[in-house]
Amino acid sequence: MSAEIGFIGAGKMAEALIGGLIAKGVFDRDGIVACAPSAATRERVASTQGIRVLETAKDVCSEAGIVVLAVKPKHVPEVFAEGLDLSGKLLISIVAGLTLDKMNSYVPDTKNVRVMPNHCCMVLEGAMGYCCDQSLTDSDRARVASILEAVGLAVEVREDYMDAITGIAGSSPAFLYMVIDAMSDAGVLNGLSRADSIRLAAQSMLGAAKMVLETGKHPDVLRDEVCSPGGATIVGVRAAEDLGLRSAMIAAVDATVERSRDMSR
Ligand SMILES: NC(=O)c1ccc[n+]([C@@H]2O[C@H](COP(=O)([O-])OP(=O)(O)OC[C@H]3O[C@@H](n4cnc5c(N)ncnc54)[C@H](OP(=O)(O)O)[C@@H]3O)[C@@H](O)[C@H]2O)c1
16 A cells, blocks of 8 residues: 555545644655545645645555545445445545445445544534444554544444434534624624624634533533623523523524434435
């Protein structure tokens, strides 16, 4: 093998992963290859990432020991129709909705992994769930974790939880962008500029998220820590409760999970 890892597809998500793997030193540039049908993509990714970008999935599979499938769902059948030699290799798919069963139907003798990431991988702060075939050894699993953790937090789950992962991780940035936008409206309402309001709301969300992850405290405990008795924050908390902030967030995630279940039936 002349490359350690190869990407089938060289779009936004593949580039995010490639950038993370290089930045975190998981693989050298020399150990990474990718492919894309269009010359424009090949030239762009070769120049931005400093890796070799080949033409076909078959080229990638003949060079790489670990393969990441990062094409749009509609392109999956044509990729496997190339007759890929993936025997015994790790195949990590980030394709939405592509189940382990379906992967096994294309490549039965491959160690398959299904991942549901979110687009925050592009800033190396992704959140993702993944599930693995029984055939993966502990060292395969450790390898998969080290690859995914290059672009964020990765949690292994049973495959039947992948729809829940879609709601809590895959789609949830959309809901959080809505919260940031709404908070910035309140900033503008109170005289701040739009630009300052967006930056301050976004940084507050980033800081609060870090507090949860780094202190390990329950979010309710942290919320209580910023609410002085009789102060301004508890008044805001009551207003958010009165207007159903919690119920709205539960409903948003839950509706996404339901829709994801419907789509995979
Ligand atoms: N974007 C997200 O936020 C997100 C989140 C979760 C999961 N995902 C999943 O990630 C996957 C990739 O998404 P993306 O946003 O990175 O898509 P993208 O930017 O459109 O990239 C897709 C890449 O696949 C290449 N491609 C198309 N047909 C191919 C073929 N036959 N062989 C090899 N490569 C081929 C395209 O090449 P050309 O450039 O030459 O056309 C392109 O480089 C999707 O399945 C999506 O469900 C995405």
